[in-house]
Amino acid sequence: GDSVTQMEGPVTLSEEAFLTINCTYTATGYPSLFWYVQYPGEGLQLLLKATKADDKGSNKGFEATYRKETTSFHLEKGSVQVSDSAVYFCALILKGAQKLVFGQGTRLTINP
Amino acid sequence: DSGVTQTPKHLITATGQRVTLRCSPRSGDLSVYWYQQSLDQGLQFLIQYYNGEERAKGNILERFSAQQFPDLHSELNLSSLELGDSALYFCASSASGTGLGYTFGSGTRLTVV
Numbered sequence: 001g002d003s004v005t006q007m008e009g010p011v012t013l014s015e016e017a018f019l020t021i022n023c024t025y026t027a028t029g030y031p032s033l034f035w036y037v038q039y040p041g042e043g044l045q046l047l048l049k050a051t052k053a054d055d056k057g058s059n060k061g062f063e064a065t066y067r068k069e070t071t072s073f074h075l076e077k078g079s080v081q082v083s084d085s086a087v088y089f090c091a092l093i094l095k096g097a098q099k100l101v102f103g104q105g106t107r108l109t110i111n112p
Numbered sequence: 113d114s115g116v117t118q119t120p121k122h123l124i125t126a127t128g129q130r131v132t133l134r135c136s137p138r139s140g141d142l143s144v145y146w147y148q149q150s151l152d153q154g155l156q157f158l159i160q161y162y163n164g165e166e167r168a169k170g171n172i173l174e175r176f177s178a179q180q181f182p183d184l185h186s187e188l189n190l191s192s193l194e195l196g197d198s199a200l201y202f203c204a205s206s207a208s209g210t211g212l213g214y215t216f217g218s219g220t221r222l223t224v225v
Contacts, residue, residue: 036216043114043202043216089155098168099145099157100214 002027006090006103013080014111021075021106023064023090031092033057033066033073034100038087047075047088082110115139116217118203124223130191133220137184137205143167144186145206145214146178150199161186193224 007022025031032051036044048057053068062077073090090103115138125131137144146158148171157170161180172178175193180186190197200221204214 041218043116043218044204045114045216046214098143098160099170100147100155101157102155104154 002031002092002094002101004090004092004101004103006088006106008104008106009087010107010109012109012111015082016079017110019075019077019080019084019108021088021090021108023073023075023103025071025073025090025092027071027092027094029094030068031094033064034091034093035062035064035073035075036089036091036102038089038105040086044089080108080110082112084108085110114215114217116141116203116205116215118201118217118220120220121218122221122223124225125193127193127195127224129193129224130189131193131222133188133190133201133203133222135186135188135203135205135217137186137203138215141205141207141215142184143206143208144180144184145204146172146186146188147202147204148199149202149219150196153199155202158188190222195224198222198224 003026034049035047037047048059050057050066056065064075087105089105091100117136119134142163145160149155158172160168178188200219202219204216206213
């Protein structure tokens with residue numbers, strides 16, 4: 001079945017460090033890909049998305065590129081801040097489908 | 113504020129009991145989705161309603177049921193509760209029925225004791 005695999009956490013970085021959170025997927029069709037962020041005590045917020053191969057999603061300094069050849073959608077940020085501390089979820093949805101398929105989430109902690 | 117309202121925010125109840133979780137979708141959104149977030153299972157899709165009708169079903173237990181009312185709010189009913197039902201239950205809404213453009217609520221944390 002369709003699935004998303006994220007790098008295991010937790011990930012701890014110092015402020016201004018470079019961030020990569022790996023995400024790979026398995027899908028029967030051509031999915032749209034998403035990164036969601038969950039801050040403590042809150043719901044999931046859409047961070048960025050890409051709907052077709054080679055698309056780059058970006059928001060708040062975060063970027064991810066839809067790589068069909070490697071079935072990946074890695075999240076990157078050049079310089080993280082303490083306020084980026086949260087749980088990050090990679091997700092996919094097949095065209096015409098209703099449900100999002102989520103990865104297991106990666107907890108990110110940024111130390112000052 | 114995402115525009116999706118879930119009540120209550122926290123719920124503590126005993127095993128065997130029944131609870132109802134409520135979700136009001138973002139204004140104009142016709143689709144409502146329910147997800148369960150637990151430590152061991154991660155985020156699991158439960159069920160979707162579109163304009164009052166069930167559209168898709170996921171890993172929803174028979175003890176659980178949901179409905180969407182004419183005003184488009186939705187309720188998730190959980191009965192014969194077990195300790196393992198303790199989780200965060202999220203509602204999301206979207207304008208279309210295709211799943212793109214989800215907006216999540218802040219969730220209801222259910223604790224079964």
